[in-house]
Amino acid sequence: GPKVLQIPSHQIIDMGQMVTLNCDPVSNHLYFYWYKQILGQQMEFLVNFYNGKVMEKSKLFKDQFSVERPDGSYFTLKIQPTALEDSAVYFCASSLDTANTEVFFGKGTRLTVV
Amino acid sequence: QQQVRQSPQSLTVWEGETAILNCSYEDSTFDYFPWYHQFPGESPALLIAIRPVSNKKEDGRFTIFFNKREKKFSLHIADSQPGDSATYFCAASGGNEKITFGAGTKLTIKP
Numbered sequence: 326g327p328k329v330l331q332i333p334s335h336q337i338i339d340m341g342q343m344v345t346l347n348c349d350p351v352s353n354h355l356y357f358y359w360y361k362q363i364l365g366q367q368m369e370f371l372v373n374f375y376n377g378k379v380m381e382k383s384k385l386f387k388d389q390f391s392v393e394r395p396d397g398s399y400f401t402l403k404i405q406p407t408a409l410e411d412s413a414v415y416f417c418a419s420s421l422d423t424a425n426t427e428v429f430f431g432k433g434t435r436l437t438v439v
Numbered sequence: 440q441q442q443v444r445q446s447p448q449s450l451t452v453w454e455g456e457t458a459i460l461n462c463s464y465e466d467s468t469f470d471y472f473p474w475y476h477q478f479p480g481e482s483p484a485l486l487i488a489i490r491p492v493s494n495k496k497e498d499g500r501f502t503i504f505f506n507k508r509e510k511k512f513s514l515h516i517a518d519s520q521p522g523d524s525a526t527y528f529c530a531a532s533g534g535n536e537k538i539t540f541g542a543g544t545k546l547t548i549k550p
Contacts, residue, residue, distance in 0.1 A: 356536065367540050370538070375536075381536065425532050
């Protein structure tokens with residue numbers, strides 16, 4: 326089936342540094358999402374993105390977070406600067422239409438901030 | 440604010456039994472209720488979903504029962520198999536274009 330690819334699968338970074346998580350969504354999809362999952366806990370919505378704009382973001386989407394998808398390339402989540410509490414698995418997802426249709430998830434990027 | 444509550448946190452059943460996973464929600468604007476499953480190291484993947492026009496949706500061994508009045512829905516896995524062992528997430532979405540997930544149920548099927 327359709328696949329969402331996330332690069333890298335693991336990332337270890339020093340606190341205070343910048344990190345960019347990359348997502349290659351399903352090719353004809355229009356809606357993009359980032360979710361955060363701390364080990365053993367539920368997936369928490371961070372942000373969704375459509376037509377080049379953030380549609381909605383949660384309280385977890387701090388000022389240090391930003392998303393973009395320049396010229397239809399990777400959909401990225403940038404954290405600058407990183408903090409220890411940013412350590413989690415970040416899932417990218419995409420859907421053809423809104424979240425009221427099937428949403429496809431990537432395998433996640435495990436981010437460890439040390 | 441936890442809008443989707445899921446129970447139990449973990450569940451173990453014997454092979455061949457029916458596993459029952461439960462969820463409830465608060466937001467009346469939710470109109471799409473998917474269940475996702477996730478195997479270790481893999482992506483969450485859509486298993487089955489229901490919209491409030493129905494109170495039951497079946498797909499093979501998997502059935503969603505939906506109670507709009509009580510704002511509850513459940514996933515029944517009949518004739519459970521060891522390969523069904525995974526973490527199951529219920530979820531809900533509405534016009535705000537995001538999926539809100541429950542906390543997950545870690546299901547273990549014992550052979």
